[in-house]
Amino acid sequence: MDQDSNSGINSDEQHEEIPSRITDLLVSDFVEQSLENLKREDLKGLSTSIIKGLGTVYGFRLERLKISTIENLSDNLMIKQLTDKLAVEEETVLKWLLAGDIITEYSKGGENYRPIIVAGLEGSGKSSLILSLKSMSTSAAPVPTKGIQKDFIEFLKINIPIIELGGSAEQREKYITEPENFLKDTMLLIYVIDVTRPTLMNENIDYLKDLMESMKAVGEVPNLRVLLNKYDPQYRHQHDAVVNHVSSRVQEIFEKEYKIISNEVHKTSIFEIPTLIAAFSALFRDLSPISIVIASIYQYFAGLSSVYAGFVFTGNGFVVSEWTQRLPKERRNRMFDEAYNYIKKNANKEDVHQMVIKTDYQGIFIIIERINIEQAILYLTSINTKPEAIGDQNLKLLRGQFKPWIKNFFAIRNKRVLTFNDEGN
Ligand SMILES: Nc1nc2c(ncn2[C@@H]2O[C@H](COP(=O)(O)OP(=O)(O)OP(=O)(O)O)[C@@H](O)[C@H]2O)c(=O)[nH]1
Ligand SMILES: [Mg+2]
Structure with a gap:
């Protein structure tokens, strides 16, 4: 992929003509009278009432729901709630939300996707599960990851960057002590635990906590998903005690130490692809x-x-x-x-x-x-x-x-x- 690294928004672009795919979403009076003097980045801060079909009446109702700007609208995904509050059809609300989203994306100049970080002790199965997802079939990684491994996973035309932090002890030390190089500007942390190794649970919890602390130190809100991996179909019942123990420990860390309530723990196995799909689909949908x-x-x-x-x-x-x-x-x-x-x-x-x-x-x-x-x-x-x-x-x-x-x-x-x-x- 050879991308021009300067193709983001820059000062020369400020007075570019707004493309028709955007103007088509706006009321025509506004397009004719006011659009000329606007900069691209101003669009997202304008009132929702300039969205075609939405108008001042619904714009005012949205404002009363604290949705004043187009960007506010694009942040809002309460389709049902809006349908009720505005007394319009769900289909109409969907159109408005999508228009808000399109305009906001354009106005921001196309936001870069920050990578998802996949971490965990060595051999927990990080590489294998990424490989299995990408190949759509059970695949084991041939060798341990040296250092870090960068990849992309596609979801609805978005290429989501995904970075595996190889789990060797030496490497782990590096991530923790140099978080600015590894843990900054990330979308979220996926932590992979091997449930067949109960003796490593304390080490897992320690490493996980270290990672979260290091992320905090560089100003990242620790956004975390935990995968309890190698929860293979045939040995499932043997691992339940470990799984329950780890789940509740993770929950504790979340709630007590980070005040995060919505924590997600998924049980996964490369021998059951749907478990991987379930864990990652939930993630990607949120993004x-x-x-x-x-x-x-x-x-x-x-x-x-x-x-x-x-x-x-x-x-x-x-x-x-x-x-x-x-x-x-x-x-x-x-x-x-x-x-x-x-x-x-x-x-x-x-x-x-x-x-x-x-x-x-x-x-x-x-x-x-x-x-x-x-x-x-x-x-x-x-x-x-x-x-x-x-x-x-x-x-x-x-x-x-x-x-x-x-x-x-x-x-x-x-x-x-x-x-x-x-x-x-
Ligand atoms: N039974 C079972 N084995 C798995 C599963 N996922 C991975 N493995 C095995 O675990 C071993 C290590 O897998 P890797 O994917 O290399 O682990 P990793 O977390 O990437 O390890 P590092 O790169 O060293 O940090 C391999 O032999 C895999 O075959 C799983 O779901 N079930
Ligand atoms: Mg690996």
């Missing part, structure tokens, strides 16, 4: 407002098309949305596996768009359908007794009204300049 929008859109479609249960996958197998509450766990897992294997097999086959699998269970079909939006691939996986109804309905809805909005969003995302913290070399 990507568009995925929350897509999830909401799809829930709405699901209602319309009377889908019985379903997933939305990205082209590389992450889950954007899931509503499978009505399915027994084995059915849900079976459906996940079918869809995941299909996606893996067809990832590069442009000509395959739809597949219908007839299951042996109560006349139910699994319908997997690929949608292509601005080169971002989504797989809609639904189950129903009437496959023809779902396919058409979903496609029509996705390709129709929402597509231009999603398209706009990706267009901006694609222009992002992604950088690593070079000092971390």
